[in-house]
Amino acid sequence: MDMTENTVASSQTSSKPLHDQLTIQEPDSALPPITTEDLPCALKLGLERCGWQTLTPVQSLAIPYFLARRDLMIQSRTGSGKTGAYLLPMLNLLEPRKKEVQLLILVPTRELAVQVEHEAQRLCSGTGLEVCAIYGGVSYKKQAQSLEGGVQIIVGTPGRILDHLLRRTLSFEHLTELVFDEADRMLSIGFYPDMKELQRYLPEKHLHTTLLSATFPPHVVQLASEFMTQPDMLSLSHKEVHVADVHHCFCHVQRMDKDRALIRLLESENPASAIIFCNTKANVAFLTQVLKGFGYQAEALSSDLTQNQRENVLLRIRKGELPYLVATDVASRGIDIPALSHVFLYEPPEDRESYIHRAGRTGRLGCAGTVISLTDVMEEMELERIARYYHIQLQKIDVPDDDQVAEIVGQRLSTLLESRYRSLTGLEKERCHRYLNFAKKLARDSLESEDQDEQGLCLLAMLLDDCHRQSLTRPSLLPQAQNHDRRKSSRRHRRRRNVASKPENREA
Numbered sequence: 001m002d003m004t005e006n007t008v009a010s011s012q013t014s015s016k017p018l019h020d021q022l023t024i025q026e027p028d029s030a031l032p033p034i035t036t037e038d039l040p041c042a043l044k045l046g047l048e049r050c051g052w053q054t055l056t057p058v059q060s061l062a063i064p065y066f067l068a069r070r071d072l073m074i075q076s077r078t079g080s081g082k083t084g085a086y087l088l089p090m091l092n093l094l095e096p097r098k099k100e101v102q103l104l105i106l107v108p109t110r111e112l113a114v115q116v117e118h119e120a121q122r123l124c125s126g127t128g129l130e131v132c133a134i135y136g137g138v139s140y141k142k143q144a145q146s147l148e149g150g151v152q153i154i155v156g157t158p159g160r161i162l163d164h165l166l167r168r169t170l171s172f173e174h175l176t177e178l179v180f181d182e183a184d185r186m187l188s189i190g191f192y193p194d195m196k197e198l199q200r201y202l203p204e205k206h207l208h209t210t211l212l213s214a215t216f217p218p219h220v221v222q223l224a225s226e227f228m229t230q231p232d233m234l235s236l237s238h239k240e241v242h243v244a245d246v247h248h249c250f251c252h253v254q255r256m257d258k259d260r261a262l263i264r265l266l267e268s269e270n271p272a273s274a275i276i277f278c279n280t281k282a283n284v285a286f287l288t289q290v291l292k293g294f295g296y297q298a299e300a301l302s303s304d305l306t307q308n309q310r311e312n313v314l315l316r317i318r319k320g321e322l323p324y325l326v327a328t329d330v331a332s333r334g335i336d337i338p339a340l341s342h343v344f345l346y347e348p349p350e351d352r353e354s355y356i357h358r359a360g361r362t363g364r365l366g367c368a369g370t371v372i373s374l375t376d377v378m379e380e381m382e383l384e385r386i387a388r389y390y391h392i393q394l395q396k397i398d399v400p401d402d403d404q405v406a407e408i409v410g411q412r413l414s415t416l417l418e419s420r421y422r423s424l425t426g427l428e429k430e431r432c433h434r435y436l437n438f439a440k441k442l443a444r445d446s447l448e449s450e451d452q453d454e455q456g457l458c459l460l461a462m463l464l465d466d467c468h469r470q471s472l473t474r475p476s477l478l479p480q481a482q483n484h485d486r487r488k489s490s491r492r493h494r495r496r497r498n499v500a501s502k503p504e505n506r507e508a
Helices: 041-050 057-067 082-087 110-124 140-148 158-167 192-199 218-226 255-269 281-293 307-318 352-359 377-390 402-422 426-433 436-448 455-472 486-501
Strands: 022-025 072-075 103-106 131-134 153-156 177-181 208-213 232-238 246-252 274-277 298-301 324-327 342-345 369-375 394-396
Touching: 041 110, 057 072, 057 082, 057 232, 082 110, 082 177, 082 208, 103 158, 110 131, 110 153, 131 140, 131 158, 140 158, 153 158, 158 192, 158 402, 192 218, 192 402, 208 218, 246 377, 255 281, 255 342, 255 369, 255 402, 281 298, 281 324, 298 307, 342 352, 352 369, 352 377, 369 377, 377 394, 402 455, 436 455
Parallel strands: 072 208, 072 232, 103 153, 103 177, 131 153, 177 208, 246 369, 246 394, 274 324, 274 342, 298 324, 342 369
Antiparallel strands: 022 232
């Protein structure tokens, strides 16, 4: 968390610039920002323990909403002090004498869990508030021992938290505060099933809930109502780029490498849905086949299709059955796809008006969107001319290499597999355990071999690739936001667990 050169935000109204580089968008019933002098005593002491002299703008603006226990969605760039914005007010909201979990902070990675745990321990030192990080890849026993000692703050990844809930080493009976850090990832395709399962274990009462993210893609805004009650939106934007804006990026790619570069970007970005624009029907047909070859559900949309065929393709997209569309400008006029998170330009358009048309497919309904252009040297020059004409700020990004993609996909696949394993019945797990020794042998033989093409290693890689491709071809994406009755759902789930736990109902 970047706390250097912090500045205290002065009082300002909605959408007024701060220091000429920061634009604030606040709720209609906005609360005035707070300064260090106005902080409650517990928060002042927390600042002193961490050596923070001042509050960052996001902290100054957000802390009053926390103290008032108002559900809030906070959009602010990375390194702006969001972690401190939600940890500081907890010093005033949590009860040190109650040795029960009162605050749950959900994060997407073990690295972030460790980082947040470290900051929380610094802030809570000497207050009686205990912090425990729960994430995969380490022993359950040590984490269970920490939980037995009584902690008020849990920081963790959804999968491992669910494992502890199933083992009954963790309870949320006394939970009052819920925080989603990096909410755009917490409500992504990979995490969403675990988030909904975890929600069943939350108490029936209203929880004070906060979502924090550098960006809020359409699906995050839509799904927020499933976890929050009438949330407010607080957006801090730099250089006029805010939550409702489209983020314009480009990658420098050789023309012959564009298809593989696009696949790597799709793997790393993991968009909920996307349109890939091409300038020619030939490229549309070629790229559609490349995507299908890599396991993606994609269809072409060009002037070669009949009107009925076009309507069928668009209907599948709107129903969430088809996440990727490859199209030309001619065929895509008038397309309006809800919750479109990404637009990829396989090649820049031949006229600048078409760029605005393509980019306008995303970032609708006040939500964030991302446009990524793949450009060679000449195309990059043309894209820069378009950006200057429309005063668009372009951001150059690198195409991830194979190792980076493997790590990103590996983390996502691990989450999916853990979720799938938890859903198995006792008999299904027993079937899996028959292959443990064989799996150990394959892994051991592969580690002992110096040949990277050793058969055992290739067999394991093939199985993982097959699981990943199956996840890409699932017919449903993220559901539309619905107003679920969490109390009824939680009761039904508890009744189901109680029935399953009775001896006469257990599987042999």
